[in-house]
Amino acid sequence: MMELRAVLARLLSRYEFHVVGDGEPQHHPTKITTSPMDLFMTVQKRTSLPDADTPIATDAGGANDNYTVEHPALHPLTHTVSADKLPRTFVVYGSNMGTSEDYATQITGQLRRMGFADITLLPLDDWDFASMQSADGRRSLVVAITSTYNGMPPDNARNFAKLLDQGTRTDILKDVDFALFGCGNSLWHTFLKFPRHLYQRLNELGATPLTEFTAGDSNDDLDDEFMKWSLQVGMIVTGHYNSSVDAYIDIVTDKSLPYSLKYVDNSPAAPFRLSLENASVKVNCELQDVERSGRSTRHIEITLDDTSDISYTTGDHLNIYPVNAPGVVREVSAILELELDEIFELEQVSDASRFAHSAAAVIHGHACTVADALQYVCDWKEAPSRELVVALSETSGNGHAYDLLRKAAEDVNILGKQSAGWSGFTAQNRTVLDVVRTYAPLVRQIPFATLLHFVSAMDPRRYSIASCQSVVGNEVHISAAIVNDTVDGRSYGGLATEYLASLELGACVSVSHLPAQEAFHLPPSSDVPVVFVGAGTGVAPFRGFLQEMKLAGIGGATMYFGCRNPKYDYLYKDELEQYVQDGTLSRLQTAFSRVGDERKYVQNHVSQDGAKIWSHLQNSGRIYVCGSADKLGKSMTAAMIRIFEEHGGLSADEASTYLSDLISDGRYAQDIW
Numbered sequence: 118m119m120e121l122r123a124v125l126a127r128l129l130s131r132y133e134f135h136v137v138g139d140g141e142p143q144h145h146p147t148k149i150t151t152s153p154m155d156l157f158m159t160v161q162k163r164t165s166l167p168d169a170d171t172p173i174a175t176d177a178g179g180a181n182d183n184y185t186v187e188h189p190a191l192h193p194l195t196h197t198v199s200a201d202k203l204p205r206t207f208v209v210y211g212s213n214m215g216t217s218e219d220y221a222t223q224i225t226g227q228l229r230r231m232g233f234a235d236i237t238l239l240p241l242d243d244w245d246f247a248s249m250q251s252a253d254g255r256r257s258l259v260v261a262i263t264s265t266y267n268g269m270p271p272d273n274a275r276n277f278a279k280l281l282d283q284g285t286r287t288d289i290l291k292d293v294d295f296a297l298f299g300c301g302n303s304l305w306h307t308f309l310k311f312p313r314h315l316y317q318r319l320n321e322l323g324a325t326p327l328t329e330f331t332a333g334d335s336n337d338d339l340d341d342e343f344m345k346w347s348l349q350v351g352m353i354v355t356g357h358y359n360s361s362v363d364a365y366i367d368i369v370t371d372k373s374l375p376y377s378l379k380y381v382d383n384s385p386a387a388p389f390r391l392s393l394e395n396a397s398v399k400v401n402c403e404l405q406d407v408e409r410s411g412r413s414t415r416h417i418e419i420t421l422d423d424t425s426d427i428s429y430t431t432g433d434h435l436n437i438y439p440v441n442a443p444g445v446v447r448e449v450s451a452i453l454e455l456e457l458d459e460i461f462e463l464e465q466v467s468d469a470s471r472f473a474h475s476a477a478a479v480i481h482g483h484a485c486t487v488a489d490a491l492q493y494v495c496d497w498k499e500a501p502s503r504e505l506v507v508a509l510s511e512t513s514g515n516g517h518a519y520d521l522l523r524k525a526a527e528d529v530n531i532l533g534k535q536s537a538g539w540s541g542f543t544a545q546n547r548t549v550l551d552v553v554r555t556y557a558p559l560v561r562q563i564p565f566a567t568l569l570h571f572v573s574a575m576d577p578r579r580y581s582i583a584s585c586q587s588v589v590g591n592e593v594h595i596s597a598a599i600v601n602d603t604v605d606g607r608s609y610g611g612l613a614t615e616y617l618a619s620l621e622l623g624a625c626v627s628v629s630h631l632p633a634q635e636a637f638h639l640p641p642s643s644d645v646p647v648v649f650v651g652a653g654t655g656v657a658p659f660r661g662f663l664q665e666m667k668l669a670g671i672g673g674a675t676m677y678f679g680c681r682n683p684k685y686d687y688l689y690k691d692e693l694e695q696y697v698q699d700g701t702l703s704r705l706q707t708a709f710s711r712v713g714d715e716r717k718y719v720q721n722h723v724s725q726d727g728a729k730i731w732s733h734l735q736n737s738g739r740i741y742v743c744g745s746a747d748k749l750g751k752s753m754t755a756a757m758i759r760i761f762e763e764h765g766g767l768s769a770d771e772a773s774t775y776l777s778d779l780i781s782d783g784r785y786a787q788d789i790w
Contacts, residue, residue: 135159203358204258204294206236209244211263211274211311215474215576216339217300221262222473224347228260231351231364241274246281246322251292258354259293259324263315264300267787268307268780269634278311281318290324294357296350298343299332304746305789306754306773307780308334327353338534340503376463376477378566381484386460389489391479391574392438392627395425398620399592406685413599414654414688415618416583419628421591427630431585431661432637432788435593436577438627439613445550446491452557453565457488463566472504474576477569496575497550498612500543503529505552505571512562518555521545547609578613579631581743581788583657585664593628596657596688633658636783637741643671646738648730650753652679652708652719655744656688658788662741663696672700675733679708679719679749720752724759731764734784743788750789757785 136142137157144153206228210221218240225238241263249257264271270278297319299312309332316330328349333342354360400418407413419435421427429435450457463481472478476495485494503526510526521542528538546552549572553560560568584594599618600611620626639662640647649659656678666674678693680686687707696702706726708719723730734740742753754776761772779785 132160133163135161200232200234203233203235203360204256206233206258206260207244208236208238208260208262209241210238210261211241211271211277213264213266213271213273214579216335217262217264217271219473220298220300220343220347221260224260224262224350226473227347227351228354231355232360233258233354241270241277244277246277247289249290249293255292257293258358259295259319260350261295261297261315261319262300263297263312265305265307265309265311267305267634267637267789268310268777269636270311272632272634274311275635278315281315286323287321288323290319290322293319293324294327295319295324296327296353297330298346299330300335300339300343301332302335302746304336304751306750306776310777327357341533373467374564374567374570375465375467376481376566376570377466378461378463378564378569380459380461382460384460386484386486386489389480389483389485390438390493390627392577392629393424394625394627395422395427396420396593396626396628397422398622398624398626401617401620401622404596404686404688409685410681412686413601413618414686415597415599415614416594417597417617417620418584418589418592418594419626421593421628425628427593427628429582429586429593429630430632430638431582431665432633432639432658433582434579434631434633435582435595436579436629436631437595437613437617438577438629439575439616441492441495441497441575441612442615442619443492445497446488449491449495449497449550449553450487452553452560453568454561455487455565457486457491459487460484461487461490461565463569472570472573474574475570476572476574477566479574480569490569494574495549495569496573496612497553498548498609499573501546501549501552502571502573503534503539505549505568506542508563508567508571509552509556509559512559514556514559519559522556522559545605547604551607575612577629579790581654581657583660585661585668588664588668594660596654596660598654633788634786636780636786637788639665640739643669646733646736647674648733648738648740649674649676649678649743650719650723650740650749651677651743652749653686653744654688655742655749655788656693658743659741660689660692663692663701667696667699667701673703674701675704675706676702677706677708677719677722679710681711682709683707683712718752719749720756723753724756727760727764730757730760734779737784739784739786740779741786741788746789750787 135158137159142153142156208221208225208228210217212218212221221238225236229236241261249259251257263274266272269275297312297316299309299316301309301312312332313330316326320326328346331342331346331349333339333346396419398417399420400416402416404414404416405412446457462484463477465481476490479494480490506522507526507530510523514522521538524538525542528536533539546555580595580597582593583596584592586593597614597617599614600609601615602609637658647662649662651657651659659676659678663674666672676693680688683690693702693705697705706719706722708717708722710716710718730740742750744750757776758769758772761767761775762769765772765775767775776785780787
């Protein structure tokens with residue numbers, strides 16, 4: 118679809134199209150898409166273009182009426198301006214998990230290829246927006262891409278956000294044009310809060326928006342929305358600054374691949390890792406009765422090496438760098454007919470890549486063995502990308518599976534990832550590994566460098582830290598729910614959890630520290646009452662909080678904890694009950710969803726205690742929630758809003774606003790995934 122739009126843009130920029138006749142075109146009554154019938158047009162070479170700032174107005178009458186189009190003002194076609202006449206460009210991003218940064222890297226490359234040579238890529242915290250006024254009359258272009266992290270600015274945009282709200286001059290950005298793309302997940306109550314606020318503030322400070330506020334939803338098809346937006350931005354800046362139309366069209370229609378591969382001599386290559394090993398496993402034990410529950414949760418204690426230099430605060434996160442199972446590595450190498458000990462290098466032959474975090478992009482610039490690439494870099498458990506499927510559909514194949522592949526490639530390009538063809542394909546091919554297995558003859562037809570380009574490098578997996586460093590010293594504890602789904606007879610283990618479950622005592626691992634949002638730490642004052650709400654492994658950060666509170670001699674916390682059955686998945690049961698005995702917890706309310714006829718969850722108990730919860734908040738108390746966004750996070754949001762309505766006398770809108778204010782003030786803190 119993106120290529121089709123680009124071709125259409127090229128045609129419209131070069132030719133004028135005029136409908137023959139005065140009647141309104143009639144459309145096919147049964148086709149799903151808008152398909153005109155008996156439509157005839159004349160075509161002539163274009164000599165002028167519409168002014169980009171003038172809207173097109175239409176006044177369509179009935180079926181037998183003539184209709185008119187109010188044409189916008191036209192301006193003559195001019196030659197493309199030189200690079201030094203294009204604006205200074207800043208691509209700025211706010212990103213915690215890497216998606217916004219990846220998108221920012223992509224659009225920086227696109228703009229650079231369009232001739233925007235004076236371009237800077239940087240996080241929002243490093244952007245000095247107060248110095249954007251022009252001294253030479255030359256305007257600046259700002260392209261911003263950012264997310265919201267649990268209602269707050271991303272970590273690398275926090276300082277910027279404070280300065281942004283302090284600015285009062287309405288002309289400080291008068292020499293700036295901007296476009297903004299927001300990334301978010303609609304399961305969160307604070308969906309797109311910071312991107313919307315940023316768009317509003319840039320307007321208020323005098324910047325000129327080139328597009329309306331645009332965003333994507335990771336709960337739907339974020340990549341597709343970003344691609345549409347990036348194409349729109351490219352075409353808008355082309356018209357606005359008179360940069361090269363053809364340069365941008367060439368970018369989005371370019372199917373050349375950015376890397377070529379060469380094998381080098383068999384001299385030893387340094388081990389290639391995304392992160393060096395800096396810790397070892399001390400304890401790896403089961404927390405559930407697996408035979409009765411059918412599930413597994415591991416308690417893992419990791420000893421940090423002196424080289425790790427990790428110092429964490431209770432409530433923070435630990436990144437685990439997963440490793441593919443040896444069996445998967447052997448299987449993929451056999452399918453690709455590659456020798457594991459062969460050493461290769463990747464040479465960049467084009468800057469056409471849209472994948473800043475591909476396995477190829479990460480390996481580029483290093484000598485790497487096939488074994489290291491397959492085991493330590495490539496994410497074989499990720500969902501297949503549209504680009505990989507399209508590339509395979511252009512190889513030679515036959516049979517039902519190949520027909521399914523081609524249908525998926527056609528549908529995803531035209532109708533997106535919600536199309537029947539793509540949905541049917543991914544139902545049978547959930548992972549890249551599935552695709553490699555099912556389409557082995559086709560995969561062997563594409564170069565190894567191409568496969569590395571279309572497969573992502575493994576991201577570290579984030580886990581809530583379940584310990585207090587002042588208590589456990591140079592250790593860090595985590596709780597990991599082991600993912601092991603079975604679909605159509607095939608087992609799908611989680612990339613990181615399958616790896617963690619396999620770790621033996623003494624095994625070396627790669628970890629890094631990720632601070633939690635500022636609000637998800639214990640209050641500075643011990644006088645502030647706290648309530649903890651968690652289900653399953655959502656108990657993890659609260660285990661650390663309770664360790665810290667006991668060490669400091671602080672008591673009186675309330676905790677709501679949920680699981681299925683106390684007989685087989687009551688995580689840390691003995692520890693939690695001991696905290697009740699010593700007064701660290703004044704109340705422990707459990708919810709067992711598989712006991713008795715009525716299923717009860719933690720949010721049900723919170724709702725029943727609505728009056729106490731409302732009183733708790735009126736006494737400056739804080740509430741901490743940890744669990745899944747689509748279950749606990751969503752249910753707790755609904756429960757809190759009901760409490761505010763019933764016990765606070767607020768309307769639905771007022772209750773929603775009150776919850777948002779609590780989140781902004783750090784009094785309703787969430788660690789949800």
